[in-house]
Amino acid sequence: MLSAQLNEWHQAGQNRHICEAIEALPAEERSDELICLQARALNNLSQHREALATLESIRTTYADNPWFCLRYGIALFELNREDESIAWFVRAQEGGLEEIDETPGPYAPKTLSKWLTFARRRGPQRLEKNAFEAQLRAQTRVTTPADADYSHFDFTDFWDDCEYSQQSYIGATPTDEEIAEVETELGYRLPEAYKALIKIHNGGLLTRNGFENPLQRDWASPGFAVESLYGVDRTRHYSLCGEMGSQFWLDEWGYPAIGVAIADGISGGHDMIFLDYSDCGPQGEPCVVHIAQESGYEITWLAGNFRDFINGLLPPEEMEEI
Structure with missing residues (x-):
């Protein structure tokens, strides 16, 4: 019942409802899967730091799940850590994911291959920018x-x-x-x-x-x-x-x-x-x-x-x- 409601809210873009419903559950009823769904909602609310922290709470028990890997990669990517996101997108793909509807909306990537393409393009750029600015910060x-x-x-x-x-x-x-x-x-x-x-x-x-x-x-x-x-x-x-x-x-x-x-x-x-x-x-x-x-x-x-x-x-x- 809850799973169907969460999916309905996801399709309607009602991500705040998803977070509130999961947070309202007793701790023993918040499974790793539900916490992972909460992270999806947080990513869709552009609260990527919070999504990453939420996923970290289940990383030791759920990091082999391809949906975890996808959401972890998206949070890293949106936090301008594209170079780090690559490995997580690869793990999600190796876990069998490809066609996805993770982020509702016409402009969001609908395949893992597209996320990987973006990450592999921007990852080297991010590393270059980080190195360039680190040098300037050290000098000043x-x-x-x-x-x-x-x-x-x-x-x-x-x-x-x-x-x-x-x-x-x-x-x-x-x-x-x-x-x-x-x-x-x-x-x-x-x-x-x-x-x-x-x-x-x-x-x-x-x-x-x-x-x-x-x-x-x-x-x-x-x-x-x-x-x-x-x-x-x-x-x-x-x-x-x-x-x-x-x-x-x-x-x-x-x-x-x-x-x-x-x-x-x-x-x-x-x-x-x-x-x-x-x-x-x-x-x-x-x-x-x-x-x-x-x-x-x-x-x-x-x-x-x-x-x-x-x-x-x-x-x-x-x-x-x-």
Whole structure:
């Protein structure tokens, strides 16, 4: 009875119902098969981290099941670990799977061969990207805090001081005390280069709003649009501790807790620019990364520090040439 209901919900795309029904069962009634079905629903809800954790809970007892292997591979693939997913798709295929209806919808792969084709194409690309960025992180991890002097920086056509920017982004010149309060709330030391910049112009929309991807490959995005920089004026809708500030993007949109959302793109929240403290800790000098929400929160390294990020921003006409 439950199996038929779960299948009906799966076909109807009611994946939340599947998760709730399985979670409501007593622990002794949650078989490995049901837990594996819960992982399928979580994958279909784009909750791939949760799906992977769910599958890990039965890995020692169920990893030979081809459906387990398929779902484990899908979770890895969607978490931008395509190189790791290959072996699991192969195991699922060796277990007899080929034609599948794992992810309802017209655009999802309906065969294991197609999943393998995608994984084998993207796996080497992922390994190259990871190695490239690991090298850059290693090089910048030992740098001292970046230059915070903007006296020789050309701000011509840098900011877009339109009415909307003044209302939603640009704040009053902050005091050291106000900046310190924001740092305390965020739990991170903000880069000196950032603090110097917001004393000149406390956030705002950008006219110089493009950044070239350091990894130039025909299969990688050539660059990224950066719509604005967040300031520290709490009265502004888009500021680090404002209504749509850094914590909002972590809590409401599920962005990874690696640091501070410092800027937004042009996608209405589907991509963001973060100060990434993963390598340096909360009091260190963070690098700057792009995070693509619709690509499994894929992280792309942009610059070793905030000042290099500011120096690398380009006007639209130069971005068009990349």
